[in-house]
Amino acid sequence: MKNKAFTLSALTAAIVSGSLTFTFLSGCTGNTLSSGKAVTKEASSGQKLIVSPNDQRQYQAITLPNQLEVVLVSDPTAEKSSAALSVDVGWLNDPKSQQGLAHFLEHMLFMGTERYPDPDGFMKFMDQHGGSRNAFTNQLTNYMFEINHSHYEEALDRFSDFFKSPLLLPEYVDKERHAVHSEWSLNRNQDGWAQRKVAAKLLAEHPANQFWIGNLESLADKDNSKLHNELLAFYQKHYSANRMKLVLISSDPLPQMQLLAQRFFSDIENKNIESPRPTAQIDFKKFGPKRVHYVPNTESQLLRLEFTIDNNLSDFATKPNKFLAHLLSSEMPGTPAQQLKAMGLLDVLYVDYDPAWYGNYGHLQIVMALTEAGMQQRPAITAIMMQYLDLIRKKGVDQKYFQEIRTSLNNQFNFMEKTDGFSYAAKLSSAMQYYPLASIVSAPYQYDKFDKASIEALLAQLVPERLTVWHISQQEPAKQKLNYFEGRYAIADLSEQEMQSWQQPLIPLSLPELNRFQPESFALKHAKNNIPQKVLDEAGVEAWLAGSQHFTDQPRGQLLLQWHQPSAKRTAKEAILHGMWQLLFILNNQALWQEASAAGMQVQPEAEEYDLVLKLTGFTDKQPALVEHINTILSTPVTAPQFAQTMDLMQRSLRSFEQQVQIRQASEILKTTLMSGRFELDVLLAAAQTITVDELNTYIGQTLAQSQLRVLAQGNYDEADVKKIAAALKGQQKTSRSYQVSPSWQPEPGQRLSVVRSNPQADSTLFRTQFLPNADYAGKAAAKVLSGHLHQAFFNQLRTEEQLGYAVQAFEFPLNQHAGLGFAIQSPVLSAEQLQQRVDLFLQQYSAKLEQLSEQDFTKLQQSQLLELQRMPANLEEEFKTFSNDWLRNRLNFDSRQKLIAAVSALTLADMQHFYRQTVMSEHSATMQIILQGQAKEQALQLLPGFSAIDDLATFHQTF
Numbered sequence: 001m002k003n004k005a006f007t008l009s010a011l012t013a014a015i016v017s018g019s020l021t022f023t024f025l026s027g028c029t030g031n032t033l034s035s036g037k038a039v040t041k042e043a044s045s046g047q048k049l050i051v052s053p054n055d056q057r058q059y060q061a062i063t064l065p066n067q068l069e070v071v072l073v074s075d076p077t078a079e080k081s082s083a084a085l086s087v088d089v090g091w092l093n094d095p096k097s098q099q100g101l102a103h104f105l106e107h108m109l110f111m112g113t114e115r116y117p118d119p120d121g122f123m124k125f126m127d128q129h130g131g132s133r134n135a136f137t138n139q140l141t142n143y144m145f146e147i148n149h150s151h152y153e154e155a156l157d158r159f160s161d162f163f164k165s166p167l168l169l170p171e172y173v174d175k176e177r178h179a180v181h182s183e184w185s186l187n188r189n190q191d192g193w194a195q196r197k198v199a200a201k202l203l204a205e206h207p208a209n210q211f212w213i214g215n216l217e218s219l220a221d222k223d224n225s226k227l228h229n230e231l232l233a234f235y236q237k238h239y240s241a242n243r244m245k246l247v248l249i250s251s252d253p254l255p256q257m258q259l260l261a262q263r264f265f266s267d268i269e270n271k272n273i274e275s276p277r278p279t280a281q282i283d284f285k286k287f288g289p290k291r292v293h294y295v296p297n298t299e300s301q302l303l304r305l306e307f308t309i310d311n312n313l314s315d316f317a318t319k320p321n322k323f324l325a326h327l328l329s330s331e332m333p334g335t336p337a338q339q340l341k342a343m344g345l346l347d348v349l350y351v352d353y354d355p356a357w358y359g360n361y362g363h364l365q366i367v368m369a370l371t372e373a374g375m376q377q378r379p380a381i382t383a384i385m386m387q388y389l390d391l392i393r394k395k396g397v398d399q400k401y402f403q404e405i406r407t408s409l410n411n412q413f414n415f416m417e418k419t420d421g422f423s424y425a426a427k428l429s430s431a432m433q434y435y436p437l438a439s440i441v442s443a444p445y446q447y448d449k450f451d452k453a454s455i456e457a458l459l460a461q462l463v464p465e466r467l468t469v470w471h472i473s474q475q476e477p478a479k480q481k482l483n484y485f486e487g488r489y490a491i492a493d494l495s496e497q498e499m500q501s502w503q504q505p506l507i508p509l510s511l512p513e514l515n516r517f518q519p520e521s522f523a524l525k526h527a528k529n530n531i532p533q534k535v536l537d538e539a540g541v542e543a544w545l546a547g548s549q550h551f552t553d554q555p556r557g558q559l560l561l562q563w564h565q566p567s568a569k570r571t572a573k574e575a576i577l578h579g580m581w582q583l584l585f586i587l588n589n590q591a592l593w594q595e596a597s598a599a600g601m602q603v604q605p606e607a608e609e610y611d612l613v614l615k616l617t618g619f620t621d622k623q624p625a626l627v628e629h630i631n632t633i634l635s636t637p638v639t640a641p642q643f644a645q646t647m648d649l650m651q652r653s654l655r656s657f658e659q660q661v662q663i664r665q666a667s668e669i670l671k672t673t674l675m676s677g678r679f680e681l682d683v684l685l686a687a688a689q690t691i692t693v694d695e696l697n698t699y700i701g702q703t704l705a706q707s708q709l710r711v712l713a714q715g716n717y718d719e720a721d722v723k724k725i726a727a728a729l730k731g732q733q734k735t736s737r738s739y740q741v742s743p744s745w746q747p748e749p750g751q752r753l754s755v756v757r758s759n760p761q762a763d764s765t766l767f768r769t770q771f772l773p774n775a776d777y778a779g780k781a782a783a784k785v786l787s788g789h790l791h792q793a794f795f796n797q798l799r800t801e802e803q804l805g806y807a808v809q810a811f812e813f814p815l816n817q818h819a820g821l822g823f824a825i826q827s828p829v830l831s832a833e834q835l836q837q838r839v840d841l842f843l844q845q846y847s848a849k850l851e852q853l854s855e856q857d858f859t860k861l862q863q864s865q866l867l868e869l870q871r872m873p874a875n876l877e878e879e880f881k882t883f884s885n886d887w888l889r890n891r892l893n894f895d896s897r898q899k900l901i902a903a904v905s906a907l908t909l910a911d912m913q914h915f916y917r918q919t920v921m922s923e924h925s926a927t928m929q930i931i932l933q934g935q936a937k938e939q940a941l942q943l944l945p946g947f948s949a950i951d952d953l954a955t956f957h958q959t960f
C-alpha cells in the first residue's frame with residue numbers, strides 16, 4: 001500500500017510536476033498572547049498527555065499485560081471509529097536478500113487470518129460498513145482503519161487478528177508481489193524517489209542503502225533465500241506486542257474502550273524483542289563532502305544543499321531543526337532568499353528536515369529552484385548559503401527568534417483543530433514510537449525553552465564534511481544509471497579550492513526581522529446564521545457571510561475571494577496569461593506568504609476551473625491587513641525580468657507534465673476534455689511562445705477591471721469585517737456582471753467518445769467515465785451508494801485477483817446535473833487496447849453481480865453513505881467546503897447536500913440496479929474515456945465498437 005515516506009514539498013512538487021495549480025503556504029500558524037494554556041489530562045494509569053485546551057476529547061494511556069502500549073481517545077462527537085497500530089520495523093530492517101520485504105509483509109498481512117481466512121474479507125467488510133483502511137511502510141510499519149461505530153467491535157476483532165494469526169499463505173505471495181511491483185512501476189520515474197536512492201548510495205554499508213519498495217526482481221526466490229520462508233521469518237522476528245503501539249478512537253467512554261483494547265489486543269504475542277533500529281555509524285571523514293549531479297525526468301533546475309545530521313528527535317522540545325529552518329528559509333529583507341530572488345537567480349527556496357530519514361541519521365536540506373541565470377551561478381549561491389550559516393553561527397542564535405517561533409506554535413496548539421480520526425490515529429501511533437507518551441500530541445508544538453546548546457550542536461553538523469551539494473538539471477554530466485529507478489547521476493568530490501572559495505564574502509547578508517502579522521485579538525464574533533447570507537450587493541461587488549455552526553470557539557475563518565470574469569480563459573493564450581498571473585502572484589510575494597503563515601494565515605489559489613479564486617484561511621484578526629497587501633500586489637505591474645524568469649519556469653513545468661504519475665495525468669486530461677478554459681499541453685506550449693510582458697500587464701489590468709468581485713466568508717467575522725475586506729479589494733472598478741458558470745461537456749445519450757494519447761512512460765492507463773445525462777440528484781444518489789460496492793468489486797477483480805495494476809479505482813463521477821461513474825486503472829501488464837477490453841468486460845459482468853445484491857447489503861451501503869453525508873465536519877475547513885462548492889456553482893440556496901441526503905434516503909435497491917443498467921448498458925448512457933498508451937506494449941490500438949476518437953479538444957469544446 002501507499003508508501004508515504006517520500007514526498008516533495010507541495011510547491012516544489014507543483015513546480016516540477018507541470019501542474020498549474022499551486023498549493024503554497026502550507027505549514028505553521030501562529031501569534032502572540034495565548035489565551036489558554038496547554039492542559040495535561042490525567043489518565044488512569046497515571047500517564048498524562050499534554051493536549052490543547054481546545055481539545056475536548058478524553059485520553060487515556062494503558063499498557064496491556066503483553067507490554068503493548070495503548071492510547072485511547074474518547075470523542076463523543078466522533079461518528080466513525082478508528083484504530084491504528086504501528087510496528088517498530090520498516091524498510092531499514094529488510095534483509096539484503098529480499099529488499100522490500102517489510103513493505104511486502106505489510107501487503108501480505110491483509111491476506112487473511114486463521115479466523116478470517118478470506119483474503120478480501122477485511123476489505124469487503126470495510127466497504128459494507130462505511131470503512132476504509134490503509135497501511136504504509138517507512139522506518140515503521142503502520143496499519144489503520146476507520147469504520148461506522150456499529151461495526152467497530154467486529155472490525156477490531158478482524159484487525160487484531162492480523163497481529164495474532166496471519167495466514168501469510170504461499171498461494172498469495174505471487175499476487176502480492178505483483179501488487180508491490182505495480183506500485184513500484186507507478187513511481188519508478190518519480191525523481192524524488194530516484195534521488196533518495198542516490199543519496200542512500202553515499203551511505204555505503206548503512207542499511208538505508210537498500211531498495212525499499214520491492215518489485216518482482218528484488219522479491220523473489222534466490223539460491224539461499226526463499227521469499228516465503230523469509231516472509232515468515234521476518235514476521236516471527238519483528239512482530240511482537242512490545243514493539244507495537246496502538247491507538248483507538250471512538251465515541252465510547254474510556255472504560256468501555258479499555259475493555260475493547262484488552263479483549264482484542266492483549267493476546268498478541270510478546271516476544272520481548274529489542275528495538276531493531278539501526279545503529280550503524282557513518283564515518284564522515286570518508287563520507288563527505290560530495291557533489292551529486294542528477295539528471296531528472298522532469299525539467300526541474302535545483303540546487304540542494306543536503307546535510308546529513310544525527311537523529312535529534314529527542315530534542316523535540318527545544319527544536320533546533322525548526323529554529324534553523326526558520327532563519328535559513330526566511331525571505332525578510334537582506335536574507336539570502338530575498339536577495340537571490342531580487343537578482344533573478346532563484347524561483348523558490350525552502351528548507352526541509354527529517355531527523356530520522358535514515359533511522360539513526362537524518363537530513364536538513366536547503367532546496368533552491370533556480371532560474372537560468374541562477375544555474376550559471378551555482379558555486380556563488382552555494383557560497384552565499386554557507387556564509388549565511390556562518391552569520392547564523394555568529395549572531396543568529398538569538399532568543400528573539402525563539403520567542404517568535406514559540407508564539408506561533410502556541411497559538412497553533414491552543415486553537416488546534418481536529419483532523420479526521422483515521423489520520424489522527426495513524427499520526428499518534430507513529431508518534432508513540434518516537435516521543436515520550438506525554439508528548440505524543442504536543443511534540444510538534446512543544447517549545448519548552450531557548451536551548452542554545454542544542455542549536456549549536458546542530459550548527460556544528462551543518463559543515464562541509466556532512467554536505468552533499470546536489471546539481472539537478474537536464475544538463476548535468478551524469479552517465480550512471482540507477483538500479484530500479486529512472487534518472488541518471490554522477491558523484492564527485494568537492495575540491496578544497498571550491499570549499500576555500502566559500503570564505504570570500506560575496507554580498508552583505510542580514511538576519512530576518514520579526515513578524516508583523518501575529519494576531520493580537522482572539523475575540524469571538526461568529527455570525528448567528530449558519531447558512532451564508534448576502535451581506536453586500538453593490539455595483540461590482542457581492543459578499544456572503546455565515547458563522548460556523550460547530551466551531552464558534554475558534555478565532556479563525558475561511559474566505560473565498562473571487563474575481564469573476566467568465567471569459568478570462570477563452571483561448572490558450574489567455575489561459576497561459578492567467579496562469580502566469582497566478583504564478584507571479586505566488587512567487588513574487590513569498591516573503592509575505594511566509595510571514596502570514598508564521599502568524600497563522602494561509603493564502604492559496606483555488607478552484608482553477610473558475611476564474612481567479614483565492615482562499616484565505618486562519619486567524620481572522622489580521623486578515624483585513626493581509627487583504628490590503630493582496631489588493632496591492634495583484635495589480636502591481638510585472639517587470640520584464642520577472643516575466644522572463646517565470647515564463648521559463650512555467651514552460652519547464654508544462655514540459656514536465658508527462659513525467660507525473662500516469663494515472664494523475666489521465667485525470668488531468670479528462671478534466672481538460674470535459675471543461676472549457678483548459679487546453680492540451682502542446683497548444684499551451686505554443687501559446688506560451690507568443691506572449692510578451694506588455695500583453696501580460698494589459699491582461700491583468702483588463703481582467704481586474706472587468707471582474708465582478710465576490711466574497712464568501714465563514715467563521716469569526718462580523719458584517720463590518722466582510723465589508724471592510726470587500727472594500728479593500730474592490731478598488732476603483734465597478735464592473736457588474738451576472739454569474740456564469742464556465743461551460744462543460746453536456747453528455748448526450750448514445751455518445752461514445754475517446755481521447756487517445758501516446759505517453760512516454762512504460763505503463764498504460766485507462767480512465768473511463770459513464771454518464772446518465774440529466775439524472776440529477778436521484779442519479780447522483782444512486783451513483784454514490786453504488787460506488788461503495790462497485791469500487792470493491794472492481795478493485796478485487798482487477799487488482800487483487802488479476803494483478804493488472806496497482807492503481808485501480810472505481811468511484812462516483814458527477815458532472816453538473818449529470819450522474820456518472822468513473823473507472824481508472826494504470827497497468828504495467830496490459831496494453832491500452834487490452835485495458836479497454838478488460839474494463840468493458842468487467843462493466844458487462846458486474847451487472848449480474850449487482851442483480852444478486854441483497855436488500856440487507858444494500859441497506860448497509862446506503863446507511864454508510866448517509867452517515868458520511870451527515871457526519872459533523874472535523875474542522876472549519878470541512879464545514880466551509882459544503883458551502884464553497886455551492887457558491888462557486890452559483891447554487892445560492894446552499895442546499896445541495898440536503899438534497900443529496902434526501903435522494904440517498906429515498907433510494908431503493910431496484911432504483912440503484914436500474915441506474916447501473918441505464919448508465920452502463922443502455923442507449924441512454926454516454927461514455928467518455930481517456931487512454932494513455934505507454935511504451936512497453938504494442939502501439940496499435942483499435943477502439944471498442946461504437947466509439948469514436950476526439951482528436952482536437954479545442955474543436956470539441958466549441959460543441960459545449
Ligand SMILES: [Zn+2]
Pocket residue numbers: 001002003103107180183
Ligand atoms: Zn504498498
